[in-house]
Amino acid sequence: MSNSSIKPIVFYTHSTTPNPRKVAIFLEELAIPYTANSVEISQVKQAPFTDVNPNGRLPAIEDPNTGVKLWESGAIIQYLIETYDKEGRLTYTSSPEKYELNQWLMFQMSGQGPYFGQAAWFSHFHPEKIPSAIDRYKKEITRVVSVLDGWLQNHKFLVGDKLTYADLAFVPWGNAAKGMNADNSLELDKYTAYNKWLEEMLARDSVKKVIG
Ligand SMILES: N[C@@H](CCC(=O)N[C@@H](CS)C(=O)NCC(=O)O)C(=O)O
CATH class of the missing domain: 3.40.30.10 (Glutaredoxin)
Incomplete structure (x- = not known):
């Protein structure tokens, strides 16, 4: 088509x-x-x-x-x-890459999205300020970022040698965390491989159109 x-x-x-x-x-x-x-x-x-x-x-x-x-x-x-994406521009159909794509997407869906979301909820929207909840979810942001950073220190992308859907899936919550880290209270600045990877994706036309 x-x-x-x-x-x-x-x-x-x-x-x-x-x-x-x-x-x-x-x-x-x-x-x-x-x-x-x-x-x-x-x-x-x-x-x-x-x-x-x-x-x-x-x-x-x-x-x-x-x-x-x-x-x-x-x-x-x-x-x-x-x-x-029949041409496989943002994916792989080969093994083990197709399984690794799924692995990183699962990590995004279970490890990044919900925890970053709870950090935002308890920091900004929850009617009471509960320091232990804010602390728990903010620490989890830093931990998830450190996992990504550790991998990206030796790999340009999450899977294989090109940008894939696994990388791009992390962008919106990564950008939200950047906002929550405006004062570097999450200490995300030190994760240089992660920040370079995120910034490159934030500079793409598709991402700029969506995130503005
Ligand atoms: N796991 C779901 C989460 C979806 C989700 O939480 N969406 C938010 C917007 S970012 C929402 O609809 N919130 C409204 C609500 O929970 O009432 C997904 O990835 O699609």
Whole structure:
């Protein structure tokens, strides 16, 4: 399918939040036509949005080209890559790389997204200030960054010798953590391999369009 014959994907999003931004980066990178359907966060736990995602969270997609409807950003990214990256620009189909891609995406989905999200929640939105909760989740940001940095000291990318979906999946929460580290209270500045990798991705046109 050439991109000009693709019908626009319906993309349920909220443009300032990291998980929808993860998907937006791939729609832009792969030049997939889409219609952004912006949903207020206050509306996500009720119909009609819960008819799209029973878990009441963004993002979600409906693809009229295939009939596929999905939620959970990691599942959506893997679907977009399998369906619309036939040349394998951002992926590998060889072993062990395809398994390693999945491994890093799982780490992003279970280790980065939820913990960075909780750090933001307890620091900025939770009605009470609970120092032990803030401390726990902020320390986890630093720990996850240190894991990535350790790997990136000897590797330019997470998998293989090119940028893949595994790298790009880390960008929106990485950028959010950069915001939380404005005063270097998370001590992220010392992770130079990680910062170089993140900055290179933040400079891509697709990412700048999504994150601004
Ligand atoms: N694991 C989910 C997390 C989705 C998520 O937490 N989305 C946030 C926006 S970044 C949301 O919809 N929050 C609204 C709420 O939880 O009520 C994914 O990666 O898609």
